[in-house]
Amino acid sequence: MSQAPKALFCPICRKVVLATDPDFPFCSERCRVIDLGKWASGGYVISSPIHDPDLLDELEGLRDRQHKTRTDED
Ligand SMILES: [Zn+2]
Structure with missing residues (x-):
C-alpha cells in the first residue's frame, strides 16, 4: 500500500508544504503558476x-502556531 507524502518541499522555492495546504504540492498560487511556466520551458x-x-x-x-497567529490578524 502506497501512502501519499504528508509534506514536501515546494518544487519552485523549496519551502515546506503540508499535504493539507490548499495549494499542495505548491506553497502558493504564485509557485503553482511558475510551475506551469517551467513545464512549458522544459525545466x-x-x-x-x-x-x-x-x-x-x-x-x-x-x-x-502560524495558523493561530494568522487567524488573530484576520
Ligand atoms: Zn513555493
Whole structure:
C-alpha cells in the first residue's frame, strides 16, 4: 500500500508544504503558476517528499502556531 507524502518541499522555492495546504504540492498560487511556466520551458523539477516522522511532527506543530497567529490578524 502506497501512502501519499504528508509534506514536501515546494518544487519552485523549496519551502515546506503540508499535504493539507490548499495549494499542495505548491506553497502558493504564485509557485503553482511558475510551475506551469517551467513545464512549458522544459525545466520542471520534481517535488521532494519528506518522510522523516520527527520532522513532519515538528512542521505540523509550527504550522498550527502560524495558523493561530494568522487567524488573530484576520
Ligand atoms: Zn513555493
